[in-house]
Amino acid sequence: MSRFVKxxxxxxxxxxxxxxxxxxxxxxxxxxxxxxxxxxxxQMDMQGMIMNENKETLPDGCREISEDVSFTVHAGxxxxxxxxxxMFAYDQQEWAVKPCSRITIKFVNDDHIRHQFMIHGLPEYxxxxxxxxxxxxxxxxxxxxxxxxxDEPKTFLVHCELAQHMEYGMKAQMKVGEGDxxxxxxxxxxxxxxxxxxxxxxxxxxxVGLLIxxxxxxxxxxxxxxxxxxRE
Amino acid sequence: xxxxxxxIIVSGIVLLVSIGFYMLPWFSGKVWIxxxxxxxxxxxxxxxxxxxxxxxxxxxxxxxWSGKSEIDGVEIRESLRCEPDNPWxxxxxxxxxxxxxxxxxxxxxxxxxxxxxxxDRDGDGDPDYIHITLEVSELNGSSPDGExxxxxxxxxxxxxxxxxxxxPKTRGMAAINLFSxxxxxxxxxxxPAIRVEQGDTVIITLENTHYLPHTIHLHGVDHPYITRxxxxxxxxxxxxxxxxxxxxxKSYALKPRQTGTMFYHCHVQTDKHLMMGLQGMxxxxxxxxxxxxxxxxxxxxxxxxxxxxxxxSYDHEYDLHYQGIDKELNSIIQTVNDPRLIAQKMNxxxxxxxxxxxxxxxxxxxxxxxxxxxxxxxxxxxxxxxxIANGQDEVVSLHTHGHKATITHYDGVEAPDGARITRDxxxxxxxxxxxxxxxxxxxxxxxxxxxxWLFHNHAxxxxxxxxxxxxxxxxxxVYQSFLQENGFPKLQGVDINRFLDxxxxxxxxxxxxxxxxxxLLGQAGSVTPELLKVIIxxxxxxxxxxxxxxxxxxxxxxxxxxxx
Numbered sequence: 001m002s003r004f005v006k007x008x009x010x011x012x013x014x015x016x017x018x019x020x021x022x023x024x025x026x027x028x029x030x031x032x033x034x035x036x037x038x039x040x041x042x043q044m045d046m047q048g049m050i051m052n053e054n055k056e057t058l059p060d061g062c063r064e065i066s067e068d069v070s071f072t073v074h075a076g077x078x079x080x081x082x083x084x085x086x087m088f089a090y091d092q093q094e095w096a097v098k099p100c101s102r103i104t105i106k107f108v109n110d111d112h113i114r115h116q117f118m119i120h121g122l123p124e125y126x127x128x129x130x131x132x133x134x135x136x137x138x139x140x141x142x143x144x145x146x147x148x149x150x151d152e153p154k155t156f157l158v159h160c161e162l163a164q165h166m167e168y169g170m171k172a173q174m175k176v177g178e179g180d181x182x183x184x185x186x187x188x189x190x191x192x193x194x195x196x197x198x199x200x201x202x203x204x205x206x207x208v209g210l211l212i213x214x215x216x217x218x219x220x221x222x223x224x225x226x227x228x229x230x231r232e
Numbered sequence: 233x234x235x236x237x238x239x240i241i242v243s244g245i246v247l248l249v250s251i252g253f254y255m256l257p258w259f260s261g262k263v264w265i266x267x268x269x270x271x272x273x274x275x276x277x278x279x280x281x282x283x284x285x286x287x288x289x290x291x292x293x294x295x296x297w298s299g300k301s302e303i304d305g306v307e308i309r310e311s312l313r314c315e316p317d318n319p320w321x322x323x324x325x326x327x328x329x330x331x332x333x334x335x336x337x338x339x340x341x342x343x344x345x346x347x348x349x350x351x352d353r354d355g356d357g358d359p360d361y362i363h364i365t366l367e368v369s370e371l372n373g374s375s376p377d378g379e380x381x382x383x384x385x386x387x388x389x390x391x392x393x394x395x396x397x398x399x400p401k402t403r404g405m406a407a408i409n410l411f412s413x414x415x416x417x418x419x420x421x422x423x424p425a426i427r428v429e430q431g432d433t434v435i436i437t438l439e440n441t442h443y444l445p446h447t448i449h450l451h452g453v454d455h456p457y458i459t460r461x462x463x464x465x466x467x468x469x470x471x472x473x474x475x476x477x478x479x480x481x482k483s484y485a486l487k488p489r490q491t492g493t494m495f496y497h498c499h500v501q502t503d504k505h506l507m508m509g510l511q512g513m514x515x516x517x518x519x520x521x522x523x524x525x526x527x528x529x530x531x532x533x534x535x536x537x538x539x540x541x542x543x544x545s546y547d548h549e550y551d552l553h554y555q556g557i558d559k560e561l562n563s564i565i566q567t568v569n570d571p572r573l574i575a576q577k578m579n580x581x582x583x584x585x586x587x588x589x590x591x592x593x594x595x596x597x598x599x600x601x602x603x604x605x606x607x608x609x610x611x612x613x614x615x616x617x618x619x620i621a622n623g624q625d626e627v628v629s630l631h632t633h634g635h636k637a638t639i640t641h642y643d644g645v646e647a648p649d650g651a652r653i654t655r656d657x658x659x660x661x662x663x664x665x666x667x668x669x670x671x672x673x674x675x676x677x678x679x680x681x682x683x684x685w686l687f688h689n690h691a692x693x694x695x696x697x698x699x700x701x702x703x704x705x706x707x708x709x710v711y712q713s714f715l716q717e718n719g720f721p722k723l724q725g726v727d728i729n730r731f732l733d734x735x736x737x738x739x740x741x742x743x744x745x746x747x748x749x750x751x752l753l754g755q756a757g758s759v760t761p762e763l764l765k766v767i768i769x770x771x772x773x774x775x776x777x778x779x780x781x782x783x784x785x786x787x788x789x790x791x792x793x794x795x796x
Binding site for chain 1: 334338343344345367369370371373374375376377378379382383401403404405406407409410411415419439440441442443477478479480481568569570571572573
């Protein structure tokens with residue numbers, strides 16, 4: 001009960017004084033959506049939310065933090081400008097960290113809509129219930145949060161889970177150690193599995209190339225004919 | 233000599249082809265005496281491998297959200313249907329997401345700034361400054377990661393057209409969880425019905441989370457053409473403003489002086505964007521003391537917290553929003569991913585003048601899913617207010633079985649007593665609204681007594697889904713004595729579960745198979761070809777191939793002769 005009271009006070013404070021709530025580091029424990037039995041560490045205010053921040057607890061298999069790294073990750077439409085046919089993106093599409101790293105993400109939203117930095121596949125016992133670490137910004141601004149990865153080499157999906165934002169470019173990968181392969185359709189980095197089709201426009205080089213190749217083909221057949229006739 | 237040979241061969245080929253045409257059974261065969269037997273197929277969707285019936289359209293018991301409740305001081309009405317609205321969501325929309333407790337907000341997927349309510353300027357006990365934030369969500373859109381549509385939204389079993397909707401500002405994932413592509417409850421058509429009080433200062437912020445430009449046009453709602461600071465406020469790109477680009481936001485401001493049932497929609501490439509689903513109802517309620525209205529009604533439907541004025545005159549209130557979908561238009565977003573290609577296909581290649589509607593929605597669903605959410609529940613002598621909007625490209629001729637309701641308002645304007653017409657087909661042209669007063673008084677005029685009475689569009693295609701009936705916008709007026717505990721009507725006709733089989737709407741299941749005489753009207757079997765005919769046909773085919781080869785040899789031989 002006391003925990004609930006503490007939580008309510010903190011979060012009502014958070015609504016009145018959003019900046020104050022941003023400073024609150026203590027893990028606020030609430031049942032998520034009233035559906036899951038597992039407790040999720042969840043901080044929320046008018047600027048957005050952080051889920052499952054973990055600054056201290058080591059995953060099984062890690063004896064100590066191997067390195068402290070921090071990244072500033074920008075999100076917005078302008079970062080998709082370099083990717084034709086995409087609309088939203090992060091400023092980077094790939095990060096590499098050592099196993100057992102402690103990673104601090106400063107997530108910056110440069111748009112006037114909601115964006116997310118969501119990472120899946122972390123150990124479920126540390127990031128309940130589904131192994132997710134999540135920073136969400138309700139509009140322009142930034143939030144900083146930390147998480148620790150385990151010792152196994154793995155490629156993690158980083159994405160924005162607003163409807164169709166990942167499909168329209170807000171997708172990246174984070175490789176722990178060597179990683180375990182690449183994810184599909186990371187903008188500018190990896191192949192999509194379902195490519196779009198574009199119209200084909202014949203330029204001079206293609207037309208000339210086709211003509212020359214055709215002439216070469218005819219020449220080859222004729223020369224074979226001449227050679228055969230000579231042998232007869 | 234050689235030409236004669238060729239002539240003979242060619243005539244032989246023509247002769248054989250004509251005989252073969254008659255001999256081969258092709259794809260259908262005439263039966264002269266004994267037609268084939270009836271094939272009885274068991275709908276797979278209804279049977280699991282162990283023969284047990286799959287879950288029916290509704291659960292066994294009443295939904296935990298259906299009861300009457302009080303959340304954060306907000307009274308939430310009992311909702312007698314098997315998929316009621318989230319009561320915590322209703323409470324958040326009534327009080328404002330800034331005023332409800334965090335525990336309430338956590339039982340929704342709403343963002344903390346989805347609906348901000350404050351400033352009781354006139355001191356009458358309710359907030360007069362309402363700030364609503366809407367996002368734009370795409371449902372059943374394409375993915376570069378394979379043939380899948382996401383986040384998914386089923387309008388009917390197995391039917392997932394691409395849809396856009398204005399949606400309340402939410403938080404977290406668009407899917408219900410990590411293991412599903414299914415969209416969360418707040419992301420659905422129609423765009424939520426907006427309710428405000430007359431004289432409120434209303435700010436509607438459009439946060440364009442979509443990959444195409446959009447605006448909001450307040451159709452029929454009192455609003456200034458430009459705001460005080462000279463910004464366009466009518467949402468029309470060719471008159472007052474540039475469309476809101478992806479990632480940008482824009483606020484519309486209004487202080488409506490008149491009450492009524494109005495409309496709002498995107499005005500960018502309106503013929504397409506409105507039909508894609510960017511349309512919702514906009515209701516201005518009378519200003520009354522202590523009048524906390526339910527600012528958003530997600531998916532329209534039953535109003536669980538009606539306004540003071542409506543509660544005085546009516547027992548219940550419903551928002552009924554009719555929409556149509558042309559699958560040719562709506563599938564564009566499922567075929568390509570590049571927004572430039574989508575814009576090209578939608579705005580330059582698709583021709584709205586050739587559009588035909590394939591799916592018909594009532595409050596975002598087609599039959600039988602309408603029965604989960606959009607039934608009208610009455611008790612004898614109840615009077616119910618129905619606010620109806622037609623978001624289709626065609627006239628809706630809404631018909632109520634067993635009832636003649638009275639039209640009280642046209643396009644939000646109250647009709648004088650003499651012009652209030654009581655009838656059983658109510659016509660709405662595109663974008664029109666009607667307010668009906670539906671009385672359950674059993675007098676042979678207003679109601680013919682308790683029962684389960686259909687209400688549906690009587691423009692007949694409206695009751696079909698991709699041409700298959702029963703589908704479309706069919707729903708029911710259900711008297712409480714005809715309601716089961718789980719909120720599903722007591723039906724004594726054919727098994728409704730049959731319509732849960734996706735094959736029904738693909739047209740591969742016969743209609744009357746589960747009637748009392750399946751052998752009479754089930755799927756007629758097929759015929760096997762007669763063996764003798766097949767042998768003759770094979771012989772002809774062989775002869776044909778031989779003749780053609782011979783013809784070729786002759787022709788190439790002639791080449792040689794000419795060369796030598």
